[in-house]
Every structure is written in C-alpha cells, then in structure tokens.
Amino acid sequence: WSLILHFLLPVGGLCGQVRKRHPWGDAKATKEEIEKKLAEILGPKTEADNVKPVKKKKEKPAKVEEKKVAVATAAPPSEEELNPYTIFPQPAENNKVHTEIFFSDGNIWRAHNTKEILEKHLKATGGKVMTRFPPEPNGYLHIGHAKAMFIDFGLAKERNGHCYLRFDDTNPEAEKKEYIDHIQEIVKWMGWEPYKVTYTSDYFQALYEHAVELIRKGLAYVDHQTAEQIKEYREKKMNSPWRDRPIEESLQLFEDMRRGLIAEGAATLRMKQDMQNDNKNMSDLIAYRIKFTPHPHAGDKWCIYPSYDYAHCMVDSLENITHSLCTLEFDIRRPSYYWLLVALGLYQPHVWEYSRLNISHTMMSKRKLNRLVTEKWVDGWDDPRLLTLAGLRRRGVSANAINSFIRGIGITRSDNSLIRVDRLEYHIREELNKTASRTMVVLHPLKVVITNLEDGKVIDLDGKKWPDAPADEASSYYKVPFSKIIYIEKTDFRVKDSKDYYGLAPGKSALLRYAFPIKCTEVIYGDNPDDIVEIRAEYDPSKTSKPKGVLHWVAQPAPGVDPLKVEIRLFEKLFLSENPAELEDWLGDLNPHSKEVVKDAYAVPSLATAVLGDKFQFERLGYFAVDTDSTPEKLVFNRTVTLRDSYGKAGPK
Ligand SMILES: *[C@@H]1O[C@H](CO)[C@@H](O)[C@H](O)[C@H]1NC(C)=O
Ligand SMILES: *[C@@H]1O[C@H](CO)[C@@H](O)[C@H](O)[C@H]1NC(C)=O
Ligand SMILES: *[C@@H]1O[C@H](CO)[C@@H](O)[C@H](O)[C@H]1NC(C)=O
Ligand SMILES: *[C@@H]1O[C@H](CO)[C@@H](O)[C@H](O)[C@H]1NC(C)=O
Ligand SMILES: *[C@@H]1O[C@H](CO)[C@@H](O)[C@H](O)[C@H]1NC(C)=O
Numbered sequence: 001w002s003l004i005l006h007f008l009l010p011v012g013g014l015c016g017q018v019r020k021r022h023p024w025g026d027a028k029a030t031k032e033e034i035e036k037k038l039a040e041i042l043g044p045k046t047e048a049d050n051v052k053p054v055k056k057k058k059e060k061p062a063k064v065e066e067k068k069v070a071v072a073t074a075a076p077p078s079e080e081e082l083n084p085y086t087i088f089p090q091p092a093e094n095n096k097v098h099t100e101i102f103f104s105d106g107n108i109w110r111a112h113n114t115k116e117i118l119e120k121h122l123k124a125t126g127g128k129v130m131t132r133f134p135p136e137p138n139g140y141l142h143i144g145h146a147k148a149m150f151i152d153f154g155l156a157k158e159r160n161g162h163c164y165l166r167f168d169d170t171n172p173e174a175e176k177k178e179y180i181d182h183i184q185e186i187v188k189w190m191g192w193e194p195y196k197v198t199y200t201s202d203y204f205q206a207l208y209e210h211a212v213e214l215i216r217k218g219l220a221y222v223d224h225q226t227a228e229q230i231k232e233y234r235e236k237k238m239n240s241p242w243r244d245r246p247i248e249e250s251l252q253l254f255e256d257m258r259r260g261l262i263a264e265g266a267a268t269l270r271m272k273q274d275m276q277n278d279n280k281n282m283s284d285l286i287a288y289r290i291k292f293t294p295h296p297h298a299g300d301k302w303c304i305y306p307s308y309d310y311a312h313c314m315v316d317s318l319e320n321i322t323h324s325l326c327t328l329e330f331d332i333r334r335p336s337y338y339w340l341l342v343a344l345g346l347y348q349p350h351v352w353e354y355s356r357l358n359i360s361h362t363m364m365s366k367r368k369l370n371r372l373v374t375e376k377w378v379d380g381w382d383d384p385r386l387l388t389l390a391g392l393r394r395r396g397v398s399a400n401a402i403n404s405f406i407r408g409i410g411i412t413r414s415d416n417s418l419i420r421v422d423r424l425e426y427h428i429r430e431e432l433n434k435t436a437s438r439t440m441v442v443l444h445p446l447k448v449v450i451t452n453l454e455d456g457k458v459i460d461l462d463g464k465k466w467p468d469a470p471a472d473e474a475s476s477y478y479k480v481p482f483s484k485i486i487y488i489e490k491t492d493f494r495v496k497d498s499k500d501y502y503g504l505a506p507g508k509s510a511l512l513r514y515a516f517p518i519k520c521t522e523v524i525y526g527d528n529p530d531d532i533v534e535i536r537a538e539y540d541p542s543k544t545s546k547p548k549g550v551l552h553w554v555a556q557p558a559p560g561v562d563p564l565k566v567e568i569r570l571f572e573k574l575f576l577s578e579n580p581a582e583l584e585d586w587l588g589d590l591n592p593h594s595k596e597v598v599k600d601a602y603a604v605p606s607l608a609t610a611v612l613g614d615k616f617q618f619e620r621l622g623y624f625a626v627d628t629d630s631t632p633e634k635l636v637f638n639r640t641v642t643l644r645d646s647y648g649k650a651g652p653k
Contacts, residue, residue, distance in 0.1 A: 111338070111348040121320055121347045129161030130322045133187070133194070134312070137167050137296075138174035139366045140381040140388045141186050143402065143424070147357045150406045151325050153192040162195035164319055169201050170311050172295040180296070182381075186389045190399045200311050201298040203318055207306050208258070210314060210344055211269060211287055215250045219343045220287060222253035223270045234283040239275050243284070257290055260303045264290045271310070273339055281333050285309045313337040317346040324349040327356040354411050360420045361573040362387045363580060377590060378574070384638055385574040385594050387421075395571070396615055396625025396640035401431040418579055428641045432623040436615040437465040439478060440513065440552045441603045441637075443568060443621065445487035448535045448553075450518065456559045458483045463514045463604065478606040482515050486555040487563065487602050493535060495523065502549030504535065509547040513619060517545045552619040554602040563602040567636040569627070570596040603635075610635055617643075 113121070133152040135145060156163035165187055169175050187194065214220040223242045225233065233240060254269055256262050269288035277283060287310035294300040313336075316324045324337075331353045341348045363369060369386065372378050382390035392402060405427040409419055440463065462477040469476030488504065497505035504510045509519040522536035554563045572594045580586045610616070614626045622643050627636040 111350045112342075113348050117345075117347050125320050125322065128322075129156055129159040130164070130195075130320055131156045131161065131325060132164040132166045132316065132319060132321050133192075134164075134166045134168045134200075135183055136171070136174070137169055137176065137179040137183060138171070139179060139370055140182055140390050142364055142366075142369065142389065143359065143387045143392070144357045144364050146190060146389060146402050147406050147411075148325075148327075149187065149190055149192055150403060151354060151411055153194075155323060155325070156195070157192075161322070163192070164321070165194035165197045166315065166319070167197075167199045167201075167297070168308070168312065169199050169295070169297055170306050170308055172291060172293045172298075172305060175296050177296055182390065186393075189393060190389065191403065198315075198319065199297050200306075200315050201295055203311070203315050204298055204302055204306070206318060207311055207314055208304075210346075211306075211310075212251065212254065214271070214287070214340075214343060215247060215254060215269075217343065218247055219272045220250065220269055221245055221272055222250045222257070223268050223284075224266060225268075226265070230286075234275070234280050237276050237283075240270070240284070243270075243272065243275075254288075257288065257304050258302075260292070262290060264292055266290070269304075271336075271340065271343075273336065277335075279332060279335060281309070282335050282339065285336055309333060309336055310340065313340050313349075314344075314346065316349045317341050320347065321349045324351045326351070326353055328353045329356065357406075357409070358418045358579075358581075359387060359424065360418050360578040361575045361580070362421060363575070363586070365581065368581075368586065371587075377587065384569075385571050387424075394628075395638055396432075396623065397428050398431055398435075401428045404431070420578075421573065425641050429623070429643070432615060432617065432640065436617045436623050437478075438463065438467070438617045438619055439465075439604055439607055440480065440554055441566065441568065441601050441607070441618040441621065441624075442487045442489055442552065442554045442563075443570075443598050443601045444490040445554070445563075445602050446490045446493055446532065446535060448486050448488055448518070448537050450484050450486065450539050451521065451536050452538045453484045455484055458555075458558060459515075461514050463606075478604065480514050480604055480606075481555050481557045482512075483555045483557075483559070486512070486553050488512075488535075488551050488553045490532075492549075492551050493520075493532065495532075502547075503551065504537075504549075509540075509545055510549040510551050511547050512539075512553045513550050515553070516540055516543055517547050519545070552621070554604055557605050564605055564608050565600045565634065566603045566607065567629075567634060568598040568601045568624070569636070569638045570598065571639055572596075607635070615640070 131152045133149055135141060135148075153163045155161070165184070167175075167180055167183070169180075184197065211220060215222075221240075221243055222245070223230075223240050225240050225242070230240070250269075253262070253267060257267055257269070267290065268286045270284045271287050273284050274282045275284055286307050288304045288306055290303060291305050292303050295302060295305075313324075334351050334353075337351060338348060340346075358364065363372065364387070369381075369388065372386070373381050373383075378386055381388055382394045384391050384395035389402070393399075402424075405424045408427065409423070459482040461480045461482055463480040465476050465478055492503040492510070494501060494503060494505050497508055502510065504518070504520050506520050506523055509517050511517045516539040518537040518539045520535055520537050523532055524534040524536065525531060526533045556563060573591055574594050575586075575589050576591050577583065577589050580589045583589055607616070610626050612626050612628060612630065616624050616637070618624055618637075620643065621639070623640040624637040625640050627638045629636045
C-alpha cells in the first residue's frame, strides 16, 4: 500500500495537483479524502504499510499550502475546474443530520452534496461559478467591502461565472433605502456588474416554509427563554425547557408568531442543533424573531424575521451559489451553515473564508463609523477622511487605485496583519502620477518683489502638464506668467539659513520652477520681527546661477491684478494611533488637525478652467480634485493625497 502510495501514486503529488485545480479546497480534507479513496481501491493499510520504505526519498510530498490564493493572477481555469464538484461527489447516506460530526474531531465541516442534488444544481447553473456579494444595507460601504467585492465579483469574472449583489436585509430596524441606493451605485463605481440584484427578503416566503418543514422534522422549536436565559443555558450546556415540546405545539405557536398574536420578545424559533457542542454557534441558534417593524423592501407583510444564521446559508443555497466566500470571523459559523442545509436536504455551497482587511489609522467597524457620522465627528458618510468608498471617491481616489491596492495585498487565510494606510496612498499616487496634470498653487502666499524686472512687464512661460510631455505638443503645456510681483510659500523662506536647507533665505538663491533663479536681497518686516510682509529679490534672466532648491510660485497675471484665488482643503489621517480600534477611548484618538481649510490660496490663471472631476498635481503639494462645493466665482480643491511625505519637513529639494 505505502509502496504504491510513494512510488506509483505519490499522495503528496496527487494532493498538489488537486490543490492546484481547487485552490479553495481544505488542504487537510483533500489529503484525507484522497487517502480514503485510495484505501477503498487498495484495501486497508496493514502493519507492513506503516514501515517506511527504505529507498531514498525520491519525491518530497508537494508542500500543501493554504496561503496566497490570488484570485486575480491564477491561471485560467480548466474545464474540470469550472465544475467545483468533480472531486467529492458524496454518496446519499451522507446526507443525514449528524450534529456530532461538526468540529468534534477538530475538522471543519464542508460541502457534501448528493449526486442527485448536484445534478439538479449543475443543470440550473450550467456548471458556472456563482458567487454573491451580500452587504447588509445598514451603512455605507468601506474599503473592507472593496476587498469582498474584489473576491466575490473578481472570482466570478475570472471564471466566467456570475456574481449576485444580494442585500442581506433581515433586520428591518437598521436598514434604509438610502443605503440600498448607495450600495448599488458604489458597486457600479467600483467597476463591478452584478448578475442580478436580489434581496434576502425576496425569499421570506421560502424561508418561512422551510422553517415550518424544519419544525415538522423535529429540528426546530418555539422557545420562550429571554436573551439572558439563552445565554446562561448555552454556557451551562443546558437545554431550554421548551426544547422537547411536541412538534404540533411548536407548529401552532410559530403560526401564532407569524400572525402577530405573540408579543415581541415573548417567543423565538430556535434550531434544534447541539447544546453540548463547544462551539456556541451550534447551540440552538435563533432562526426567527418577532419584530413589529415594517420592512423597507418587503413592506408590512411580516412580523417575524429570520436571523442571519438562518437566512444566509439558505439563500446561498436557493441562489445556487457555488462559492460562498466570507471573512475568517465567520468560520465558527460554518457548522451551523451546513447543519441547516443538511437538515433540509438542500444543496450545499462551498464555503471558504479569507482574512479581513484591517488598515492603520482608521476605523472599519460599521457601528463605530455610524457613531462618527451621527455624532458629527466627521462630515457625513462620504467625509474624505473616512475610508468609506464614498469618502475615497469624493477625495478624488479612483476605483482603479483601490482595486490595485487590494490586488497588491493579496487574498489569504492567514495574514491578518494591520495594513498601513500608506500602502493605499502609494497606489493612489501611482495612478495619479499618470493621470493628473501638473499645475502650481501657493497655499500660504509670501509676496516677493523682483526689483530688477520692469514694472508692467509680463513674461509668458510654459509649465509642463506632464513630466515626460513631448516637446512639440502645445496641449502638454500650461501658461505661467512671470512678473514683478510673485508669491511663494511662506514655508519656503527662512531668515536663518542652514546647510541642509534649499529654500530662500537672505543672500541665498532658489530656482522658480519653469522660470528663473532668484536671489533674496532684502526682507521687509511688519510691526514685529516675526512678521515678514515682503521679500525683495533679483532674478537672473540669463539663468547662469544653478541653485539647488526649486520652488513653486504664482505671479500677478497683470500689474495690480491679484492671482486667481481658490479654496483648498487638506486632509490628514483621521486617527493619531495606528490601531484606534483597540483603544477604549477611540474617540479621544481623533486627530484634531485632520482637516485644514485654506480659504485664499493663489493659483496660476490656467486653473480657472478646471471642472468637477478634474484631478491635478499641485507641484510639491500633492494631488487635488475639484470639489463639488466649487462655484463659478471660486473653485474648491480637496487634497486626495500628498506627494511622498517629503514636503514641509526639510524644506524644498
Ligand atoms: C437553483 O437550482 C435549482 C435546482 O437545483 C433550480 O430549481 C432553481 O431554479 C435554481 N435557482 C436559481 C435562483 O437559479
Ligand atoms: C458566534 O460566534 C461569534 C463570533 O465568535 C460570537 O460573537 C457569537 O456570540 C456566537 N454566537 C453565539 C450564539 O454564541
Ligand atoms: C471636499 O472636502 C469637503 C470638506 O471636508 C467635503 O465636504 C467634500 O465632500 C469634499 N469633496 C471632495 C470632492 O472630496
Ligand atoms: C483586525 O480586526 C479584527 C476585527 O476587528 C480584530 O479581531 C483583529 O485583531 C484585527 N487585527 C489586527 C492585526 O489589528
Ligand atoms: C511619476 O512618473 C514619472 C514618470 O512619468 C517618474 O519619473 C516619477 O518618479 C513619478 N513620481 C512619483 C512620485 O511616483
């Protein structure tokens, strides 16, 4: 037996091959199944089989790794791979309720479909991969959802399958039409196309009928314990006193619940799972609760609502989802997911969990985001400082940059580290570097008078819109007037010079970008010595001097005419610490300087034609997007992201 295993059919190699075709598969389970099948063919192992073959190791078993299943980069699927069931069609006898097999041997339960169910299922799907993106419409989507979309929609797209957008709307109290509309819009903006838009509430009737069937089978009961009692009994592994009530009684009470004859909280329907199981997510989870609240989608037809645990697996099954993908916190719910489908003899999707996305300096819990918004710590769900998708969009970040960030971090089951927000910013810059045209804006202007330039003279210069713009294309340049009065950033002038400083200082020169070197000749002070009102300088029209520092600047476009004024909003990280989620007083960690508004910044004249949707690199300041608050009188720009974090620290380079 072992000889055959090791030489004719190396089990490791076999596993490796299977794993290649089925990256979603459970590695341990694969190996066990292969060994089981081989045992069926070759007969049971004998003592002799356990003796290690003496021959030198020829082929090391291929390393079976759970890591790095990159959806986006996997090879195109084979015909066989398109059908995720070819390896483990299960005999019919497995389709029984076996509560004891869940987690009892440390294994995670997985899909076991009968041949008959599978054939029907394959007929309905045509063997296509079917996934779903199932947000609950109780808030705006954040960057964590971008990862879920990337996996759900991305897998379907890559495998030529379909992905549902399913609103998991089982809780009528938290859900709103506003959120439903927003989610639909943002999914589209992210570049994904749902196969169909469905609602868990579309299935309320079917879910209800299955609940009745479950009671009939003796696998659900109406319970009257309070939430506290349920919790206590779960901890003590004790059955509810109503657990073994007659089926007829539960049927009648469930009917009364549906008809609104029982008060809220006075009864629930519970699944008869396994109170002895160490996994509390198997201790008779609640299937239905009474809520006298109309539903935003289903209207006032129901006053009993299914729980997530009851509805989610069943709707996955009813929609014939092939791969039900979710984050790792849900793996503890996998047994109950399958318990219910097994109990009702329904088709079982393949469940696979991946690690959730955590990003530094931000908050991803919907509950906490909700607090930040409702208590007005930020300006709404689409505040540019939040990593909600709407916030990122308003800040001028493209869906493309978000998706390439997600692709970059990869999809794994193990790596649950905190991803630094800089990594996202890197991808945003990468893209904007290619798409945003350059221009010049001065945030905090300091007046510079060029003493050796005639009054009234304006020299028109060419600013480059693109760093590697072709010289012969007029559209690659913007007009930059140079005149007697120009403005530079206040921070680009220092009275005290030093060696590592490249800006302007008394007696020192700097180059004005696209223009001439200037040398500071005089400093004009206001009433106190800290108050510098004006700099006098001489320019070098021959450009013979070669100063190291390069400054951005804006000139008076005509004598006596102020430069174009624009409003600029600068954003910093919303939280001071890396991981505010772990702080008790996380609100106290909010960065007081996360938003700065500069009312009157100066801009070059060409910026006047900017329109909503335009994106720019303001030289040395960062990338900026035209804001919806702009008026014909005044343009408003929000900073999308800084350039690398060099500016403002050591002065210009
Ligand atoms: C799912 O598959 C079943 C057959 O197993 C079929 O009857 C049903 O219509 C399919 N449902 C959907 C939503 O495609
Ligand atoms: C199920 O597991 C989750 C996550 O560990 C936990 O928060 C929840 O309380 C569990 N459910 C029950 C009914 O114990
Ligand atoms: C710009 O910032 C303001 C102030 O925070 C915000 O209300 C607005 O939504 C932002 N707009 C864009 C396009 O980012
Ligand atoms: C990521 O978030 C989850 C859920 O909030 C948390 O349990 C986990 O500890 C976080 N991981 C890190 C590395 O912060
Ligand atoms: C932007 O792109 C240019 C090439 O077009 C490259 O030289 C430069 O280093 C890039 N800048 C950043 C900040 O990535």
